[in-house]
Amino acid sequence: MIQRMIGSYTVDPTExxxxxxxxxxxxxxxxxxxxGGPLNPVGDPPPMRFQFPVTKSAGQxxxxxxxxxxxxxxxxxxxxxxFVEGSKGGGRFMDFTIPKQxxxxxxxxxxxxxxxxx
Amino acid sequence: xxxRQKMLCVAFFLSIGVLPVIAQAxxxxxxxxxxxxxAVKQSMKTSADQVAQQILAAQxxxxxxxxxLDIEPVVRSYYAAVAHLAAHKPLQVAAAAAESARTDxxxxxxxxxxxxxxSTVDRPGIxxxxxxxxxxxxxxxxxxxxxxxxxxxxYAIATWLGGGDTDxxxxxxxNTYGRVGFSANFNLTDTSNPxxxxxxxxxxxWTAKVRLGKDHSGRSKxxxxxxxxxxxxxxxxxxxxxxxxxxxxxxxxxxFVQIKxxxxxxxxxxxxxxxxxxxxxKQTGLSQEILDTAFDLLQNVILSNDMQNKLGxxxxxxxxxxxxxxxxRPELDAAIAALxxxxxxxxxxxxxxxxxxxxxxxxxxxxxxxxxxxxxxxVNVSGSLYHHPNPSRNQDTFRDFTSSVELLQKIGRSPFLRxxxxxxxxxxxxxGRYQRLPENQGVPGKKADIGVAGGxxxxxxxxxxxxxxxxxxxxxxxLIKEAHVNGNFGISFDLDKLKALLSK
Numbered sequence: 142m143i144q145r146m147i148g149s150y151t152v153d154p155t156e157x158x159x160x161x162x163x164x165x166x167x168x169x170x171x172x173x174x175x176x177g178g179p180l181n182p183v184g185d186p187p188p189m190r191f192q193f194p195v196t197k198s199a200g201q202x203x204x205x206x207x208x209x210x211x212x213x214x215x216x217x218x219x220x221x222x223x224f225v226e227g228s229k230g231g232g233r234f235m236d237f238t239i240p241k242q243x244x245x246x247x248x249x250x251x252x253x254x255x256x257x258x259x
Numbered sequence: 260x261x262x263r264q265k266m267l268c269v270a271f272f273l274s275i276g277v278l279p280v281i282a283q284a285x286x287x288x289x290x291x292x293x294x295x296x297x298a299v300k301q302s303m304k305t306s307a308d309q310v311a312q313q314i315l316a317a318q319x320x321x322x323x324x325x326x327x328l329d330i331e332p333v334v335r336s337y338y339a340a341v342a343h344l345a346a347h348k349p350l351q352v353a354a355a356a357a358e359s360a361r362t363d364x365x366x367x368x369x370x371x372x373x374x375x376x377x378s379t380v381d382r383p384g385i386x387x388x389x390x391x392x393x394x395x396x397x398x399x400x401x402x403x404x405x406x407x408x409x410x411x412x413x414y415a416i417a418t419w420l421g422g423g424d425t426d427x428x429x430x431x432x433x434n435t436y437g438r439v440g441f442s443a444n445f446n447l448t449d450t451s452n453p454x455x456x457x458x459x460x461x462x463x464x465w466t467a468k469v470r471l472g473k474d475h476s477g478r479s480k481x482x483x484x485x486x487x488x489x490x491x492x493x494x495x496x497x498x499x500x501x502x503x504x505x506x507x508x509x510x511x512x513x514x515f516v517q518i519k520x521x522x523x524x525x526x527x528x529x530x531x532x533x534x535x536x537x538x539x540x541k542q543t544g545l546s547q548e549i550l551d552t553a554f555d556l557l558q559n560v561i562l563s564n565d566m567q568n569k570l571g572x573x574x575x576x577x578x579x580x581x582x583x584x585x586x587x588r589p590e591l592d593a594a595i596a597a598l599x600x601x602x603x604x605x606x607x608x609x610x611x612x613x614x615x616x617x618x619x620x621x622x623x624x625x626x627x628x629x630x631x632x633x634x635x636x637x638v639n640v641s642g643s644l645y646h647h648p649n650p651s652r653n654q655d656t657f658r659d660f661t662s663s664v665e666l667l668q669k670i671g672r673s674p675f676l677r678x679x680x681x682x683x684x685x686x687x688x689x690x691g692r693y694q695r696l697p698e699n700q701g702v703p704g705k706k707a708d709i710g711v712a713g714g715x716x717x718x719x720x721x722x723x724x725x726x727x728x729x730x731x732x733x734x735x736x737x738l739i740k741e742a743h744v745n746g747n748f749g750i751s752f753d754l755d756k757l758k759a760l761l762s763k
Contacts (some may be wrong), residue, residue: 145516146519148324148329148519149520151420163426165424168479168482170483170494170591172495172498173498176386176510179495179499180501187427194335197510200480201511203510204506204509204510210494212592212595213477214599227380227423234547240320244312245329247329247332247498247501248329251516
């Protein structure tokens with residue numbers, strides 16, 4: 142996996158993507174969707190982990206939308222931090238940080254499937 | 260797009276082995292007519308403002324950090340406008356709305372403290388970071404002392420050492436270290452004892468608290484259940500709808516990546532050339548830059564006929580999910596507020612080291628509840644034991660029994676707080692306490708049954724800082740059988756709140 146910029150990745154066609162959301166001073170109030178359908182968490186949170194295998198062909202793009210919510214008791218410095226990792230290496234990338242004051246409480250990650258020969 | 264940017268894009272896609280499919284897609288024009296451009300841009304403005312706000316907030320929080328750009332809101336609002344135009348529906352601003360007040364913490368000295376407290380009753384909450392309070396006064400002592408109280412918890416130490424107050428640490432430690440709090444109260448000036456230096460700091464009291472019941476906080480398992488019950492599905496539907504729009508339009512090629520790369524470059528250029536601008540000017544300019552760039556690039560995206568037919572239903576699904584989310588959103592807060600009103604029990608151990616008299620230990624049970632439509636109720640029951648009773652002073656090992664009750668009402672926002680995010684409220688409480696002190700039984704000039712009644716007014720004066728003032732009437736002190744009225748005041752610093760507000 143290559144991180145092109147925050148929220149944008151190039152992945153291998155046979156790679157499995159893991160997205161981890163670490164909540165600070167707030168509960169794990171997160172949902173995720175992949176290409177129009179739910180992306181259910183895996184494992185036993187915390188932290189919340191979402192995982193999916195790359196199923197699209199080279200040149201196509203997977204979209205993951207993460208939505209967050211802060212309850213009224215969360216302090217103003219509460220935040221969510223997104224991390225992304227691919228099964229084919231490249232590292233664990235720090236991605237978006239979502240503070241309580243965020244106006245959309247949503248982030249989109251795009252995963253462009255690379256040509257394996259490139 | 261400049262020629263240089265176009266070349267950069269081509270070079271980028273060639274480098275990853277992907278040709279820009281956008282150029283090869285079958286014709287299916289879906290551009291905005293010139294007459295509608297202003298209206299579409301107007302309907303995209305809120306989203307562009309939000310994206311600019313996110314970028315600038317991230318830069319402020321971590322100067323020099325990587326640019327945090329999420330163009331989805333702008334892209335979605337463009338296609339929502341296009342779909343509404345195609346359906347001859349009025350353009351609407353996208354449902355953008357689909358987007359510290361604790362009074363239970365004891366920051367000041369405990370009510371058992373022999374001096375320098377403004378409290379008649381202990382509250383059950385535990386400081387997670389560090390709290391300290393300066394106070395002047397006395398409830399049932401003859402001497403008015405100035406004291407400082409420091410309070411914290413093992414949880415605070417564990418999270419400081421291990422990566423912060425994250426959900427991972429909360430999951431590991433909240434049910435162990437998070438149940439425990441401790442505090443120490445020092446005399447700043449001991450006017451009661453002329454043999455001590457006027458500036459000598461003296462440990463007056465230390466306490467340890469253990470929460471006995473379940474965690475009822477917004478991070479508890481019950482809160483997570485409330486989330487799943489009330490909000491998870493509407494939020495899931497919203498995320499599904501957002502990703503469906505993107506996957507439907509851009510899933511089959513790399514055009515989204517191309518658009519984001521271009522906007523990223525424009526934003527980077529704008530920020531470097533406007534570094535000296537004011538925050539407001541940057542916000543306005545950046546928003547306009549994002550809006551214009553995104554609009555121009557999206558105008559060139561060619562949609563398949565199939566996607567043109569589906570776009571309206573995708574946007575409708577999003578609008579419906581956003582509307583449902585807005586309706587459901589308050590349910591989570593209501594459920595978590597109901598959790599916090601459940602009864603809680605806390606055990607408190609306090610060791611008192613009065614400047615006059617013998618040291619003793621206090622064992623106290625604190626009960627707190629906020630019944631619906633009623634004031635916050637706190638009840639304390641305690642007994643204390645002398646470590647080394649002095650028979651010549653009529654002392655036995657058992658020192659006293661005390662019970663107390665407090666009713667607290669929040670009465671509104673403090674006029675001193677300017678930050679709308681600071682939800683600290685002025686509170687008014689009334690309390691009563693009865694103390695049975697057997698050593699005073701039958702001793703001339705002393706009273707064994709001591710009653711105290713009082714009122715306390717606490718007003719937040721700055722972020723994390725409040726000013727408590729109380730007036731109490733007691734029918735006697737522990738040392739003299741003489742009814743008296745005391746005024747007590749102090750200043751409390753709650754570093755949990757202070758840090759939260761300052762780090763915004």
